[in-house]
Amino acid sequence: MYRWLLLAYPRDYRRTRGAEILETVRDVGAAHRRIRVAANLVRHGLRARLGRPASRTVVAWASVFAVVCGLFAASFGTWLAWLGSRPLDHRDLAAVVGRLYPDRQVSHLDQDDPPAVFLIYGHPLDKDLLSALLLGDGGEYAPAELTASFDQAPPAGLTELRQRLDAAGWEQSEPVRSDAYGCVPGSPRCDPASIPSDIAVYAERGDHILAVELNAEGSMHLTLSRATPGAAYPAGVIGFALGTLGGWVLFGWASRRTEGQRPLVQGPVKVLYGVAMLFWTAPVLLGAPMMLTHHLGEPHPRWHVPWEWLGQPALSLPFLVGAFLLIVALGLAALPPRRAAGRTLAGASDPAV
Structure with a gap:
């Protein structure tokens, strides 16, 4: 084993001092100290690789x-x-939407598979988009997604959504609420209690992640993406x-x-x-x-x-x-x-x- 650990040392060092090191290790390397001796051998070998003692x-x-x-x-x-x-499949999105809301007509549903696992501005990275990636827009390079939307969310809204997610076997997080618009705190026209909220629900099933947004104006957007492999x-x-x-x-x-x-x-x-x-x-x-x-x-x-x-x-x-x-x-x-x-x-x- 010790001979293999000598690979931690640079080649010239092993050639000139390898035999001496092995002989010393055999003399002091008692059975109950093998791990400590091996650790010291690797540590000193990695230090020797740097030179400049x-x-x-x-x-x-x-x-x-x-x-x-x-x-x-x-x-x-x-x-x-x-x-x-596994790449995203638009048929999976259609199946998810159809099971959650079989009684409603979707206003938008992606009909094509994403062209790549990662996209920038909706396209695979190529030489035409390389300058955008390097010159400040690299944050747009992200995992592909599939989207669907309803112009009008169900009347029951969040309550019905969560019930249908549970029935479909989705493991969901607590809803996240955010103000639909901002105003100046302390202003007489600013009443935080009256500001409408956008609501987001995240759910996971298998290798799929579903994000559902209920907007304050009454629409609903669904985004299907891939979980971390x-x-x-x-x-x-x-x-x-x-x-x-x-x-x-x-x-x-x-x-x-x-x-x-x-x-x-x-x-x-x-x-x-x-x-x-x-x-x-x-x-x-x-x-x-x-x-x-x-x-x-x-x-x-x-x-x-x-x-x-x-x-x-x-x-x-x-x-x-x-x-x-x-x-x-x-x-x-x-x-x-x-x-x-x-x-x-x-x-x-x-x-x-």
Whole structure:
């Protein structure tokens, strides 16, 4: 087992000190301390990947990069899981509406299946809409939905709706009421008790989520969407683990490559990394608190997709700029290291002789 754990160390380190490490581990690794020895072996190996033994901050910078990589990789994993989910079918919407209100004529009912799992302005993302995604409208990129509506809601309204949802086997949340319009608090013409309310009811059955809105003017709108696929959760966990590990290994490779490099390489690499991390972390620090406040402020039968918590794709342009800067930094780190002082070419005579 210990031999496999040596993979935590960089390759050159394993070649020069691997046998010594294994011999030491066999001497001190008593049976009741195997887990502790294994944990220490991995911890020291991951630290050795960073190089710079005298640095006190390299672990912190590597941790930031690894965690951010893990978060984006987790989002990518859940996105792939969403793409593999069952697409919406307009016949399911017709069946839902027909079972809830078989005695009423619907005024609008989507007759076509959504063209993709995620849509932006009602269309799949393509090169024509890419500029909209990158230049501020990325928030419009969302899971597809199917809609239906009644010009006139049933007279019993909310009470009848909830009874019919229960009879159809929908698990519903408590109704959410919101003022149909606002007014200036304290104004003589503002009476909060007399303001009509819009009412929203969210229900879930199987892999479907149904949102029903009863508007103050008397109409009713129904929206059918897909629940979060079950595969999204393990995909996110696996993506985070692989992304974090990959980010640590990549940072360690660049760190060791630039250790002892000339200042003209080290300086730009550090600056590029710092600016890139600013572009990557700023959307996360902005998006996560706003999304948390949003979720706590109203019920959500389905949480927003993970990348929206990271400010994506609304702030995808900063992410791409940061990725470009990191690629440039890695390119500089890949430059051949400078020769050690006093090293002579093979076969050259020593000038001191």
